[in-house]
Amino acid sequence: MTVLEIVALTLVAITAPAVVMTDDPLRQSIVLGIYGLFMAAAFFVLKAPDVALSMLTVSSVLIPALVLLALARVRQIVAQGDPEEPEEEEKP
């Protein structure tokens, strides 16, 4: 194992639990992007540049974008009540 491989894999090992241990989904999507970046670096160091590119695009573009959009919608529903549901008075 080269030094680069050890560094890349250590960063993956540090950031992977960080993703799981982040509580707020909004922050989690950003931490996931950072984890994906290190994972891509690890793939690149391990001579799999094609996989690295896929990892990079999916984890830093696709997943955060979809998670952020979904969170925006969830917040509206929480703030205003679900428009799909019929009007319902909250019981004390």
Place this chain on the structure above:
Amino acid sequence: MTPRARITVMGVALLGLLAFYIWGVAGLPDFGHYKGPYGTTINHVVATERQLTNAVTSIVFDYRAYDTLGEELILFVSVVGVSLLVREQRDESEEVHPAAAKAEEHPRASDAVRALGVAVVGATLLIGLYIVAHGNLTPGGGFQGGVILGAALLAVYFAGDFASLRQLSPSSIFELMHSAGAAGLALLGLGGLISGAAFFHNFLYTGTIGELNSGGIAPLGNAAVGLEVFGAVLLLCSEFLHEAVLRRK
């Protein structure tokens, strides 16, 4: 079950898993010393037989293109499924409202975000096209390039607003790109049958090694998948954006 009992059960299970894991990893071949004959064979024949410099592309879009068709259809069907689900929930009457009228009520992004959006659109688009077009030569290909192209149009959204993105390309165009790309790869496979050989036989002239059009069906497959993934990302994001941005009341 008491917490202590739970932890004991979990501890035993984890120890068992750890033992199997170590046993399994110890039995793996050393890194870079894959024992199967397939990889070595591909590495030796790909340059002379297909004039490709990216062995991964030769597997994905030539020797094993049939597998790629399956993967592509998985993406196709899941994106169609998500769109159906999201549209099903959407109120019909809301479709009638012009998007622009509603979007005017929304606060615009900050100047810094918009400037960054404008700055990265062109470069991202160029990188995406480069990665799709050079999939047969350098790492990358249709999937990776397609996602990057999708990201470029998302930057248009950051730079302006959702309404302008919708005017720029209504989702019927996204649907068309999505389906045309998926159909393109399938038709490329049929080309092999028409030429009298197997499905996904490389029936085209494979060109000169190192050139943009080398590899026969590989660059065309990359282009088809690039178009499909581009359309898929845009369709997915525009459906989600519609939900998140235009449904405010």
